[in-house]
Structures are given as C-alpha cells and as structure tokens.
Amino acid sequence: MSQLTINGIAYPFETSETLYECVSRHIGRDEIPVLCHDPALEPFGACRICLVEVARSVGEKGRLMASCHTPVAEGLHVSTGSERLMKARKGILELLLSNYPQERLEPTAGERPTPFQRLLQEYGVSHSRYPLGEEPGRPSQPHPYLRFDPAECIHCYRCIRACDEVQGQFVLAMANRGIKSHIIQGLAGDFGEAGCVSCGRCVQTCPTNALHDRYRAKTIKAEHTVPTVCTYCGVGCNLEVKVQQGRVAAISAIEGAAVNNGHSCLKGRYAFEYVHHPDRLTSPLIRRDG
Numbered sequence: 001m002s003q004l005t006i007n008g009i010a011y012p013f014e015t016s017e018t019l020y021e022c023v024s025r026h027i028g029r030d031e032i033p034v035l036c037h038d039p040a041l042e043p044f045g046a047c048r049i050c051l052v053e054v055a056r057s058v059g060e061k062g063r064l065m066a067s068c069h070t071p072v073a074e075g076l077h078v079s080t081g082s083e084r085l086m087k088a089r090k091g092i093l094e095l096l097l098s099n100y101p102q103e104r105l106e107p108t109a110g111e112r113p114t115p116f117q118r119l120l121q122e123y124g125v126s127h128s129r130y131p132l133g134e135e136p137g138r139p140s141q142p143h144p145y146l147r148f149d150p151a152e153c154i155h156c157y158r159c160i161r162a163c164d165e166v167q168g169q170f171v172l173a174m175a176n177r178g179i180k181s182h183i184i185q186g187l188a189g190d191f192g193e194a195g196c197v198s199c200g201r202c203v204q205t206c207p208t209n210a211l212h213d214r215y216r217a218k219t220i221k222a223e224h225t226v227p228t229v230c231t232y233c234g235v236g237c238n239l240e241v242k243v244q245q246g247r248v249a250a251i252s253a254i255e256g257a258a259v260n261n262g263h264s265c266l267k268g269r270y271a272f273e274y275v276h277h278p279d280r281l282t283s284p285l286i287r288r289d290g
Contacts, residue, residue, distance in 0.1 A: 007080060023078070
C-alpha cells in the first residue's frame, strides 16, 4: 500500500488525491487553512495560504508547496504546522490585508466571522506591513439578492470559478493585472445585464463579505438551523434553514450533500419570504353552496 508521512505518522493515500485532500481525509479539513480552495471547484492555487512543508526524506529541509493542487507521492514527508509555515502564512495574510479595510477585520455586531476573519484571528494578524492605498472601487449596482463590495475582495477567484464551473453562467471575471485587478460583472458592470441567475453560489463560496446576500446567510447568527430538502422541483437539493425568532431568516445549501454539494437555484436559496407573508393561506379553502 502506498504511504506518505504527515507530521511524523504514516498514512495510506489514493493516487488521485492532492496533499490537501489526503490530509483532510486523515486528520480533518481544518488542519490546513484554505482561502481560494473549495472542494466543489477545481484546484487553483491562487492564495498560497494552504502551504505545507514537503521533504523527500527525514531530516531534509522541505519545500513550501501549495497543498491544494500538489499531488501525493510515495515516501513524501509532509509537515502542516512548522514554525516556518506559520511565519509564511502570516506573511500571506498580511499581503492579503494590504488593501483591506481596517474596520472590517472583525465581524459586524451580531454576525459570525467569515472564513477570512477567522484566519486573521487564528494567526493573530491585525494589520499589514504592505499598505497599498489603492481605491478598491465602488459597490456593485443594486441586485434583488446579491451585494458586491470590492473593498473586501481578496482576489481568490472563487466566485468566478463557481459561476463558471458550477453554474456555467460566466457572469464574473477579473479585469486588469496586479494591484489594478478587480472583479467585474460582465462588460456593463451589472449582475443582471451579465446574465446572473441569482443562484447565490458565488456568495456561498466567497471567504469574505465581498459577496453577500441581503439576508446575510453566510454570517447570520441563527438561533438554530434545520436541514431540509427543497420542495420546488424533483431534484431534491439539501438545504439548511436558519431560524431566528421562529421565522426563516436565511437559507444555505449544504456543502458536501450528495445531490447538490453546496449549490442551489434561485428558488431554493432565496424564494422563502412567502412562508411568513400575511396573504399566505394556512388552512384549506372550502367551497360551500356553490
């Protein structure tokens, strides 16, 4: 059986796996931090926060490699938490903060932190030594459900790839290069004109609040959640209903679900306000005397 060593312990691996997938399967998905990676998307290797130290033999100084797209191999010695790695990851987070608004390093009152905010807290990063001072651009044009604020965008490309690879709409793209690069919604800079179908997959995969919806489904502090199956069609998408004060506050698609794997259509994710609408019939109408 083929094996590699992770933090001094030998584990079997499957030849189709990446280092991140192998470590996640044996130790847990939280062992290696990720920002640009989403299990539903093809490996990309943009942010480099998933670096691990890889050596060919015991005692050899390892190379820092992005685990999300590096394939496993026989006899590798992988370290996921060395001092060298911690320093490199902190540096990467500082670079990502170079043009990030200081007032949004922590979650808004009453909301849960985003994956990016959790990483900043975990690694103790609260400022950047590399400020750019570039104008991030203006928030996007109004959309019935989606909101985009370029100030919080860290250029991880997850939203672009989710729209391309999962939904197949090709609404989002990256314009320009280097520090001038920014996300655009079609040539007109408008979600609607670019063909957005409001599936919300870009919002769910975004690791910051650059993309969010009007219900704040990604960060809302629900009193409790209820797993359910969407009733709009026969596909059977798995959804998670977030409840506050006995009312449906937001809905997310369940990551890893066999049917939809974190994806949903517009109706499954956002068409729930009818539940508490005052005109909704809650008992059957009975016709009497014609």
